[in-house]
Amino acid sequence: MILTQEYRDLSILPVSNEKWLVIACDSSAGIGKKKQDAVEIDPAITAAFCLRVPLMELFCYGAEPIAVIDLIGNEYEPTGERMILGISAELVKAGLADIPLNGSTEENMPTKTTSVGVTVIAEIKAGKENFQMNETCSLLQLGEPFVGEQVVKNRERIFSYPLVKALRAEPGVMDMLPVGSKGIQYEAQLMTKDSEFQIHFLEKDGLDCSAGPATVILLAVKTDQEADILSRYAELKKIGEFKKR
Structure with missing residues (x-):
């Protein structure tokens, strides 16, 4: 079985x-x-x-x-x-x-x-361990939340598969999670599940907007590598931090 x-x-x-x-x-x-x-x-x-x-x-x-x-x-x-x-x-x-x-x-x-x-x-x-947050890190955002007709109008602005694969291969990227209809706040909280950490957003606007067909991806990035990753990937922006409760 x-x-x-x-x-x-x-x-x-x-x-x-x-x-x-x-x-x-x-x-x-x-x-x-x-x-x-x-x-x-x-x-x-x-x-x-x-x-x-x-x-x-x-x-x-x-x-x-x-x-x-x-x-x-x-x-x-x-x-x-x-x-x-x-x-x-x-x-x-x-x-x-x-x-x-x-x-x-x-x-x-x-x-x-x-x-x-x-x-x-x-x-x-075989043997891959599922992510569990165990250290303070930064929350970065790739893409913008689009849904319905907005997706069609902004197709050229939506990030590519090669970019996602490149980010996944970065040693400083601890976790990546696409955002859909439930919005950024919901998915960011999901990244902290079963851990002692909680998310602190830099701004409160747009956190509950639907991102439709995964037009946003959230990244948990090691704090000491945040500056390097942001400097090499202009498509990313910092939107929060994960800290212990």
Whole structure:
């Protein structure tokens, strides 16, 4: 019997003594080209950003994606076809063009809103310990909180996969966590779970805004390496500090 471990939004399956599987997923509805969609946009973009969320979660954790499954709640032509194109293009951007892509579309019922779910399966070296804060450190922010139509208007401003991977490889970066609909404050507090630390924000504005499809990533950075990292990554800004209660 495989005992699954839940960590934040990830499911971790220790399938062997060498590697573990890590699973992340996301869904999107009401964003597309159908009659009752709340936001009108090319379904290819909808699906691409739906994929982006679990990819960011996995990259921030340090896991390497090995397969993607899309569950499209619409017909293949034209909606599903556009979504698959968007997912495939996003995999290229993430450097994952060659990993398997499988899925399903809805061919039995007519649909009036756009809907898609994406699951990404990744792997990581067995024995990885989940992050627990144990020292004073700085909170840095990558990106800005965008949602809905703002995501489309600001696509060129949203950070890239190579940048996220580079930051994850920095020795001074202790933890990274994408921000979604619950906002910066919620995710920053999640970073302190089961520890003696609490977050002190430099400013109070915008902490509860939705960051939609992971348009913000929070970084816990060692205090003595904060200045160096900020000097080399102009995309980052300091928004708080983690200190003992």
